[in-house]
Amino acid sequence: MSSIPNSATKTDLVTAYRRDQILQAARGRFMAGGLKGTTMNQIAHAAGVAKGTVYTYFTSKDAILNDLLSDDLGRLRETTLPAIAADEPLPDRLRAFFRAEVAFYEQGRDFIELCQLELGREPRRKARRQLGDVFAAQQAAWTVTLIGFGIPEDAAARRARAIVSLAYGLAVQRMRGWLDGDAESDIEAAARLAWKGAVS
């Protein structure tokens, strides 16, 4: 047999497996101890490999973080934006939007934000802007939606901002354990407040 039948594919599979193994371990450690508070040894140990092996798959600690960041930003975008423009009654869309945002942060994905102070100036600015882009997209989508409900453009934009802020505040406060009730009733209350406040 040729020495390269499908070996590229197989190698790729192993590589993908190891990368994922390391990324999951790193996410856990970063969330538990922060960026600077987590050592490469801890990440390697959590992934069940030696430190040197980590450097076979990632060039540096920052490279690992970058992968996690873009992964999570994509997920936030994918889960929240479709809810806004869905073909459903507005109250349902509000609920779905709040639910998606709460779920995202409740899964602990937010170390995107919590790690920011530990990054250097430039990576921090970049990560912050990317997260801001997601919120800007949410706001734009809500603005369009509210305009569709006959609300003047200016007012729609301002109220859209308030909705996005409410979703964000709700999600983060829940994640931090500052809101104790069950998620669904918080989501319901937020959706109701947004509904009454935005379209009346």
Added chain:
Amino acid sequence: MSSIPNSATKTDLVTAYRRDQILQAARGRFMAGGLKGTTMNQIAHAAGVAKGTVYTYFTSKDAILNDLLSDDLGRLRETTLPAIAADEPLPDRLRAFFRAEVAFYEQGRDFIELCQLELGREPRRKARRQLGDVFAAQQAAWTVTLIGFGIPEDAAARRARAIVSLAYGLAVQRMRGWLDGDAESDIEAAARLAWKGAVS
């Protein structure tokens, strides 16, 4: 003259001055580079003293952070709670509340939160709980207020939570530069949304 006329007072003044000098420097550096990203040399240099001098006034880096934390938590409490129970029309109180919260975070006081991942497990839990206490107090105050407007207790509590979340989300998103408009119109929009949503 006796050698202790008011020397205690004078020494205290100098001590207070130096402590403040160092605290301000530390706040600036922590906000720029995070807890672990800031060295004692940087703090000392920013305060215009040598590293050893810092240790004359603070026992450790963590001690500096602790002072800043309790300082800021007190300020958040003092500026937001009175607004809720003020003797004013409800929309004005909502505006004042949102304004106070936005101002707090816009002054960059929030490194309380941003530093959390960098603290050890226990200090982190403690700091987080203390901040949670302030939000719980805000929520309780709003609940009482809404009950005063004839809203049933359960609904009042849920809506109070939504108001607190909205204020928090608004403040943090503004501070991060994710909301570009002027603060006053965002505050107005949030107050309106909360007003229509909470008491109708």
Added chain:
DNA sequence: TAATCAAATGACCGTCCGGTCAGTTGACTA
């Protein structure tokens, strides 16, 4: 089985940082 080599390992290196402390400074006293 012997040869081959990519993957995995962990001891090691240079650097950096929190905290210490022996020495210096300068304001105040007698």
Added chain:
DNA sequence: TAGTCAACTGACCGGACGGTCATTTGATTA
């Protein structure tokens, strides 16, 4: 002016961490 001492200084120490690389491992091939 000489003496005193608290405030201040910064060189230094011990330890930790990110990243490297010579060596080992074990799967695959011939």
